[in-house]
Amino acid sequence: MDLYRGTNSNQLDYNMDTKHGKMQPCNEDRVDSGLDSLKDEEYNSIVNEMELLKVAPTTSPNQFYEPWKLERTEDGDTLLHVAIIHEAKDYARQMIDSSRNGPFLNTQNHQRQTPLHLAVIMEQPEIVAQLLKAGCDPLLVDDCGNTALHIACKKGSLHCFSVLTQGCTKQLPSILATPNYSGHNCLHLVSIHGFLSMVERLIDLGADINAQEQCNGRTPLHLAVDLQNLALVQLLISKGANVNSLTYGGYTPYHLTYGRQNTEIQQQLYELTDQELRELPESESEESDEEPLSEDDMEYDDFLWMGQK
Template sequence: MDLYRVGNSNQLDYNMDSKHGKVLPSNEDRIDSGLDSLKDDEYNVIVNEMERLNVANTEANNEYCSEPWQQEKTEDGDTLLHLAIIHEAKDYATRMIEHSRNHPFLNTQNHQRQTPLHLAVIMDQPQIVERLLKAGCDPRLVDECGNTALHIACKKGSLHCFSVLTQGCTQQLPSILTSHNYSGHNCLHLVSIHGFLSLVERLIELGADLNAQEQCNGRTPLHLAVDLQNLELVQLLVTKGANVNSLTYGGYTPYHLTYGRQNMAIRQQLYELTDHELRELPESEAEESDEESMSEDDMLYDDFLWMGQK
């Protein structure tokens, strides 16, 4: 079974050289919810335990009264519900969810701070996502990378889970849409980075800020589209009203990021839309003279000889 992998939380899922506008390589984060470390016989023990506890006949909980099976956890912090979702045991998962309505058990986070809702999106189980939302889970909780379940759906391009989440958490949706993960990206940034045009359009319709700046260096979705040389995305964002004069923290417009790039269609379109006074590149250290940019230490050794030549 393939799990969606999310790696080191200290690594950005989108890195960019702010001076030269180059996309830098990045590693996928890794999510390990105990599946790899769980042996077959251990899993069978858990299944047998679930049968013994007779989840199907457990009476509904009142005032957060927990049943024994709700206290079971693996060494990775996974509950039986986490494991049922990971192993696609949907019948078990459904029974546990129904017998835990409005119970804190539904929001239990494993050692990677993943809730059952996170794992249901990762495993692309929209029916379980819907049941969890209706049962009272909190869609605002974030994992160790700062991602809500909707962030993960946007990153994966999971249309079904995206639809269920946006329709099932309308009250919490405004705060989720403005939430940045620990890489500085909100949901609109993520779908822009991964080029999911239909989700970009849908998020804008749902009220996502078209000109929101990611927290790393202030790029808007339009800046990201230029960085990735995605002409269709540039055209969509411009059509939807993206601010072509928005500046990054370093003072760069989207047009500035077209310098040195091959897609002339993007450059021409943004040149015509960008204010005249914002077309020139801002001054940078690269434009300084050699003498001005040379450090004092360099000047001390400007008479250094190599093989008889200065």
């Protein structure tokens, strides 16, 4: 998602999809797992196979090695992935019950999605709850670095969001502090998409309201100003957001109001921002007072050839 680009220096511009390090490219807008990748006859074949398997709960110590648990599609999906994708909830429930506290529940497909990721994508909160109770790991991330809660935050899925935050209380602090591969944590994502009720809930659950996204150090308040979301700005301020927080480039949220249309946001932040932080920082691109070197001054005189200059 590209945010508004102001009229100031390029240090104020950024793309919300920027990637870092050596991570493989990923499309943040893609949250499917081959919903349409199976032909009808292939899907029907898989359904028939699941029926023949007569999945039932088992206490066998070798349950992971049951044949049906080793089945994979060309996308790396297990039969549980497929059941969730195609909303075959009865089959999904049977497989979950048969795999309680086993590694099968955390199997990742070629996009590194677990069944929990897909249950959130497919808006199946009851399956999300069953997976969590059965021992599915909510800390696992997909190939974009998103946990299941990151996806719920991005989609604005209130039901899945509620189930996840209530069902993984032990892991929740770690999940809330974890950025995805675009540098955004859960609070950044709900701020970017303007889900106010989820913003408030995450803060109440302990999310760091002043956490900096890893692209260039913007806090949720910076993002709210970028989006010109007055209601979000006011909510974050009321929740104690630091109006004097600085990006990596030295910009406060007030600085980001320059060139923007919402004067109410600008006025509110002007009154709250420390006086010494109201002026824009000097650009590093400003011309230096030193005179440029001449061509003669730039000649190299320290080369050695056969021991002589």
